[in-house]
Amino acid sequence: MIGTLIKSLLVLADVVEARDPYTGGHIWRVSQFSKLLAIKIGLSEKEAVQISLGGYLHDLGKIGIPDNILKKKGQLSEEEYEVIKTHPLIGGNLIKEHPLSDLVCNPILEHHEKLDGTGYPHGLKEDQIALSSKIIGLVDVLDALTSTRPYRREMPISKAFQILDKGSGIHFDPNLLTHLKELKENEDLSHIIGHSSEGIPLVTCPVCGPILTVPRTARTGDIVFCRACKGKYELHLNLGKFEAEMVGMTENPVELQPIPNSDAVNQLIEEFVGKF
Secondary structure (H helix, E strand, O other): OHHHHHHHHHHHHHHHHOOOHHHOOHHHHHHHHHHHHHHHOOOOHHHHHHHHHHHHHOOHHHHHOOHHHHOOOOOOOHHHHHHHOOHHHHHHHHHOOOOOHHHHHHHHHHOOOOOEOOOOOOOOEHHHOOHHHHHHHHHHHHHHHOOOEOOEOOOOHHHHHHHHHHOEOOOEOHHHHHHHHHHHHOOOOOOOOOEEEOOEEOEEOOOOOOEEOOOOOOOOOOEEEOOOOOEEEEEEEEOOEEEEEEEEEOOOOOOOOOOOOHHHHHHHHHHHHHHO
16 A cells, blocks of 8 residues: 555656656656765664655656746746746645655755745745755755756766855755765765666767666667657667667657656655565
């Protein structure tokens, strides 16, 4: 029963991610980063798994944000940014009737709150923000900086941490950031950054930048498609990673349909059921 309820939550999150080809694996990475950081600061594995579940669900409210804003390649206008800022409230409203809502409601509502009170949607400060939300808010920004988005390419992890440092004590909990840096220095983040699931490195479209969905069973010569530019690509395995070679275009909607991240969902269900 608990496994079925957890799966119903995770599938909701996958529906959101399926809308945007640029965020492939984002919710899995945030989930994994948050679990590692929770364990690093001394929380139990049970608490860490619960936080990782919140990480997977944190962007649920983006289901209610129009595509023209969510996928915009240029800078958002003030009015558009106000729309984006509603997604935590949308997510909170969507999840509140779910039997397991208490496990994930804080990160959904609070992952954009900041220590100095300048975050949204409620302008919470310091201890008003749940620890799980502080953890997920921090690693959410880390993944945003180290991932390709419609408006820019990914940046090196060293530069991402320089930006995080500027927000230490203002936007982010400095103690959490210190522990996150230690995870980075120990190479504990390297199997998550640039991956869409455990053991599946990201393959980006060489033409326009979004994530190409590569299944765990992929082999050299397999064909994948870019949902953004509609390119058709042949995969080539090189030094343990796939590279994509453009071999044509497609207008076939079946070939351009999103593929759910079943590996990540099954992994989280197994972890959660094992701990609860």
